[in-house]
Amino acid sequence: MPLRPATPASSSATRPAPLPTVRMPAGMRPLWLVVLASLWIATACNVALWRELSRLPGLSGGQALTISIALALVIALATTALLSLLAWRWTLKPAITLFLLSAAFGAYFMMAYGVVIDKTMMVNTLQTDVRETRDLLNWHLLATVLVLAVLPLVLVWRQKVRRAGAGRQVLANAATLTASCVLLVLVVFLFFQSIASVMRNYTHVRYLINPLNSFYALGTIAAKPFQRDESLVLPLGEDAKLGASYTAQTKPPLLLLVLGETARSGNFSLNGYGRPTNPLLAKEDVASQRNAWSCGTSTAASLPCMFSNFGREAYDSRPANYEGMLDVLQRAGLAVLWIDNQSGCKGACDRVPNVNTVALKVPGLCDSGECFDEVMLHGIDERIAALPAERRAKGVVVVMHQMGGHGPAYYKRSPQASKKFLPECTDNALQSCTREGLLNAYDNSIVYTDQLLASSIQWLKAQEARSAPALLYLADHGESLGENNLYLHGMPYGIAPDVQKRVPWITWLSPGFEQRSKLTTACLKQQLDAPVSHDNYFHSVLGLMNVQTSVYKPALDIYAHCAKP
Ligand SMILES: [Zn+2]
Numbered sequence: 189m190p191l192r193p194a195t196p197a198s199s200s201a202t203r204p205a206p207l208p209t210v211r212m213p214a215g216m217r218p219l220w221l222v223v224l225a226s227l228w229i230a231t232a233c234n235v236a237l238w239r240e241l242s243r244l245p246g247l248s249g250g251q252a253l254t255i256s257i258a259l260a261l262v263i264a265l266a267t268t269a270l271l272s273l274l275a276w277r278w279t280l281k282p283a284i285t286l287f288l289l290s291a292a293f294g295a296y297f298m299m300a301y302g303v304v305i306d307k308t309m310m311v312n313t314l315q316t317d318v319r320e321t322r323d324l325l326n327w328h329l330l331a332t333v334l335v336l337a338v339l340p341l342v343l344v345w346r347q348k349v350r351r352a353g354a355g356r357q358v359l360a361n362a363a364t365l366t367a368s369c370v371l372l373v374l375v376v377f378l379f380f381q382s383i384a385s386v387m388r389n390y391t392h393v394r395y396l397i398n399p400l401n402s403f404y405a406l407g408t409i410a411a412k413p414f415q416r417d418e419s420l421v422l423p424l425g426e427d428a429k430l431g432a433s434y435t436a437q438t439k440p441p442l443l444l445l446v447l448g449e450t451a452r453s454g455n456f457s458l459n460g461y462g463r464p465t466n467p468l469l470a471k472e473d474v475a476s477q478r479n480a481w482s483c484g485t486s487t488a489a490s491l492p493c494m495f496s497n498f499g500r501e502a503y504d505s506r507p508a509n510y511e512g513m514l515d516v517l518q519r520a521g522l523a524v525l526w527i528d529n530q531s532g533c534k535g536a537c538d539r540v541p542n543v544n545t546v547a548l549k550v551p552g553l554c555d556s557g558e559c560f561d562e563v564m565l566h567g568i569d570e571r572i573a574a575l576p577a578e579r580r581a582k583g584v585v586v587v588m589h590q591m592g593g594h595g596p597a598y599y600k601r602s603p604q605a606s607k608k609f610l611p612e613c614t615d616n617a618l619q620s621c622t623r624e625g626l627l628n629a630y631d632n633s634i635v636y637t638d639q640l641l642a643s644s645i646q647w648l649k650a651q652e653a654r655s656a657p658a659l660l661y662l663a664d665h666g667e668s669l670g671e672n673n674l675y676l677h678g679m680p681y682g683i684a685p686d687v688q689k690r691v692p693w694i695t696w697l698s699p700g701f702e703q704r705s706k707l708t709t710a711c712l713k714q715q716l717d718a719p720v721s722h723d724n725y726f727h728s729v730l731g732l733m734n735v736q737t738s739v740y741k742p743a744l745d746i747y748a749h750c751a752k753p
């Protein structure tokens with residue numbers, strides 16, 4: 189039924205009786221219409237999200253309620269922010285109509301079919317045909333859309349909106365946008381831990397956030413032509429060759445790269461921590477960088493960045509995907525091996541020999557369903573022996589990807605015999621741990637890393653008769669242990685606390701390696717407070733292995749200044 193603005197009183201007797209209308213005040217401010225629509229969307233239109241949160245296995249009723257309230261606020265504020273961009277005289281009501289209809293259709297499909305709305309789902313929707321669409325139409329759909337969108341829209345379209353001059357409207361919209369963004373950041377900050385842990389553990393939940401899921405999916409599809417071709421990996425360092433140290437060598441270099449997981453630099457006694465977390469490394473002649481910084485705050489962000497030559501600033505905007513450090517080492521002629529005791533190498537080892545320890549059942553190391561990190565030393569000689577002999581004769585680089593201090597179940601990361609600090613928190617809900625129990629469990633994972641690194645050095649020393657061994661340990665990111673109510677990691681880099689970004693970087697060189705590389709540990713120890721980062725990793729490893737290529741930048745090699753000519 190078309191709705192018309194009230195007409196001035198007329199004396200015409202033939203005019204039909206006016207439609208019964210609710211008496212409205214002078215008109216509602218656009219802001220209130222935006223807020224009411226956003227609240228409706230954030231609550232009623234997100235039934236699928238509330239249903240899913242109440243069903244998640246790892247959440248108690250109280251936790252589900254907290255996260256639901258937090259997400260409702262986030263959705264309401266984000267929707268308000270988006271609508272404030274469209275709250276103009278001719279666009280306000282059409283925009284609310286679009287939002288409500290999208291939300292209602294989305295809610296129906298998520299509730300009825302248990303689907304989530306992501307890019308693939310949106311592509312399916314856009315490519316659907318009339319027959320398919322007809323198959324989807326039914327009374328349940330009509331009823332859902334009627335209740336969630338049509339009825340509220342009748343109220344919206346009948347509601348008179350107060351008009352303001354263009355200048356005042358610009359100010360009002362800008363104020364709404366700013367206020368909703370500020371409140372949004374505040375809510376995310378206050379509830380970061382609950383929201384982040386749910387989003388990390390149940391990634392599908394984000395695709396239930398209605399109708400932002402649909403808009404986001406449409407946005408990614410629209411941006412597709414401007415994105416990288418993810419199926420393509422371009423070659424890197426095609427000119428890579430071995431340097432002068434390889435000519436007439438009697439002992440090929442053997443470099444063990446231990447890739448740490450969730451290790452806080454500040455919890456290493458080598459870096460000044462008050463608790464004795466590195467009793468074994470303290471007995472070795474190692475150089476521990478005290479001022480090393482990560483590329484990201486999660487494995488997925490840091491790991492690919494570490495093994496690339498782009499560095500943190502350039503990595504996200506890289507024009508294409510390129511090969512990484514291990515490809516360059518292999519191209520130079522070296523034997524390369526990746527051993528993974530974690531969730532995989534995120535593409536860094538795709539083109540080199542790699543093994544995963546997940547299926548191993550080594551007694552004493554793999555008794556609890558997963559293996560302790562020392563499993564990577566188990567059978568390592570045989571794994572290396574299986575690499576091509578002509579490559580091994582030149583040199584070997586082995587990566588061991590640790591489980592390290594991965595949370596929240598820190599207590600699972602160290603075997604009973606290595607538990608130096610007790611009592612340990614054994615609850616995955618870290619907020620319910622005491623500070624002491626949490627720190628004990630985490631520090632025990634560092635003690636166990638100390639043990640792994642010391643065992644690795646012992647193994648490397650045993651290779652000295654036929655190799656020139658060295659070890660470089662570097663972690664992917666740090667961890668929050670309840671400081672400012674933050675736990676775990678993965679905060680956006682710009683606002684993440686330093687404990688999530690400061691990582692240990694430890695180097696051990698055998699006399700044979702010192703001799704061939706002209707490096708000395710004594711020299712490295714003079715620069716332990718120099719700022720270094722994941723940006724230096726690619727170039728430092730190429731430098732250690734004396735691989736010559738145009739993609740190697742000596743200025744980023746943290747060891748270059750110590751290599752005597
Ligand atoms: Zn990680």
